[in-house]
Amino acid sequence: MAEPVVFVTGANGQVGFELVRSLQGLGRICAPLRAELDLSDFAKVRSFLRDLRPNLIVNPAAYTAVDRAETDAAAAHHLNAGLPAVLAEEARLLNATVIHYSTDYVFDGSKAGPYIESDATAPLNVYGASKLAGERALAESGVPHFVFRTSWVYSRRGANFLLTMLRLAQKQASLRIVADQIGAPTWARTIATLTAHAIAQGPRDAERFAQWAAERSGIYHLTASGAASWADFAEEIFARQHAAAAPAVTRIPSSEYPVPARRPANSRLAGDRFRQTFGLSAPDWREALRLCMQEI
Numbered sequence: 001m002a003e004p005v006v007f008v009t010g011a012n013g014q015v016g017f018e019l020v021r022s023l024q025g026l027g028r029i030c031a032p033l034r035a036e037l038d039l040s041d042f043a044k045v046r047s048f049l050r051d052l053r054p055n056l057i058v059n060p061a062a063y064t065a066v067d068r069a070e071t072d073a074a075a076a077h078h079l080n081a082g083l084p085a086v087l088a089e090e091a092r093l094l095n096a097t098v099i100h101y102s103t104d105y106v107f108d109g110s111k112a113g114p115y116i117e118s119d120a121t122a123p124l125n126v127y128g129a130s131k132l133a134g135e136r137a138l139a140e141s142g143v144p145h146f147v148f149r150t151s152w153v154y155s156r157r158g159a160n161f162l163l164t165m166l167r168l169a170q171k172q173a174s175l176r177i178v179a180d181q182i183g184a185p186t187w188a189r190t191i192a193t194l195t196a197h198a199i200a201q202g203p204r205d206a207e208r209f210a211q212w213a214a215e216r217s218g219i220y221h222l223t224a225s226g227a228a229s230w231a232d233f234a235e236e237i238f239a240r241q242h243a244a245a246a247p248a249v250t251r252i253p254s255s256e257y258p259v260p261a262r263r264p265a266n267s268r269l270a271g272d273r274f275r276q277t278f279g280l281s282a283p284d285w286r287e288a289l290r291l292c293m294q295e296i
């Protein structure tokens with residue numbers, strides 16, 4: 001039996017970097033960086049995939065600059081909606097399965113409790129709308145696929161709230177942080193590890209794997225468990241950071257932190273479907289944060 005071939009995008013990003021590590025053992029991994037393959041050049045992406053012939057296409061690459069997307073909508077849609085559509089078309093030709101990532105920002109945040117996968121979407125910003133269009137491209141393609149919706153991703157690398165807070169702590173004695181947006185800060189490694197554990201449950205044989213994936217295709221919420229506001233997240237970061245004096249956190253409403261993109265007040269995602277389908281549960285956000293910060 002031939003070894004499966006796994007194509008991973010965005011290997012320099014928070015989740016992609018971890019996926020290249022966590023997917024080891026599940027196949028031969030091919031993870032070109034931007035210099036080797038510009039993902040916005042769809043003709044190049046298509047010919048790359050036709051040469052490589054992967055069994056699994058894993059796509060954590062995205063346009064993730066939420067505020068910039070408000071004035072750069074075409075680029076956000078090109079990568080977040082156009083690329084998944086292209087990957088799905090190529091996957092159909094190859095009988096491959098697509099694993100894709102999406103966001104809490106597909107919701108407007110008006111629900112009282114955690115969102116389930118079938119709840120109505122209504123993005124408040126361009127980034128969220130572009131990610132929703134990417135989800136839909138996969139759903140409409142009919143190819144075997146998993147869309148893992150996650151939230152508030154951090155890691156020791158890349159652009160994220162954890163590193164922003166650690167940087168600001170070095171130059172400011174106090175910080176004003178929004179306390180009326182609730183979600184689950186999620187470590188990139190948790191997402192990558194649980195992706196790998198889920199995929200490893202499928203059969204090794206490529207044809208049977210595609211059948212297995214087709215039977216389970218759809219959206220799954222995959223975040224840390226528990227919930228926090230951005231202010232709670234900041235306070236927990238500073239409580240764990242012993243090197244420098246912790247800045248004082250002033251809890252403010254979103255209205256006092258003007259930014260281009262609106263963000264949902266409630267970003268909580270219920271993880272029941274992922275748990276019931278794969279028998280896997282994500283750690284509490286505080287525990288994952290502790291483990292991540294041990295590595296910084």
Ligand SMILES: NC(=O)C1=CN([C@@H]2O[C@H](COP(=O)(O)OP(=O)(O)OC[C@H]3O[C@@H](n4cnc5c(N)ncnc54)[C@H](OP(=O)(O)O)[C@@H]3O)[C@@H](O)[C@H]2O)C=CC1
Binds near residue numbers: 158
């Ligand atoms: N970050 C978050 O808080 C959240 C993220 N998500 C979703 O999770 C997934 C992973 O996010 P995350 O790891 O944080 O994303 P990052 O922004 O950390 O990484 C995205 C990667 O995509 C690459 N990329 C972007 N454009 C191109 C291009 N034209 N050609 C080649 N590579 C490109 C970037 O490359 P380069 O490094 O060269 O710029 C980067 O490595 C995404 O789908 C995102 O929408 C969901 C919820 C929360």
Ligand SMILES: Cc1cn([C@H]2C[C@H](O)[C@@H](COP(=O)(O)OP(=O)(O)O[C@H]3O[C@@H](C)C(=O)[C@@H](O)[C@H]3O)O2)c(=O)[nH]c1=O
Binds near residue numbers: 066104150175257
């Ligand atoms: C730096 C800073 C931010 N904030 C607020 C602004 C915002 O509401 C919140 C988080 O700011 P960020 O810009 O880090 O977050 P943002 O870029 O909106 O993060 C989002 O990224 C995309 C990719 C996703 O998919 C989402 O799940 C989410 O993680 O914290 C403060 O209140 N004070 C501060 O000093």
Ligand SMILES: [Mg+2]
Binds near residue numbers: 064065066
């Ligand atoms: Mg951001």
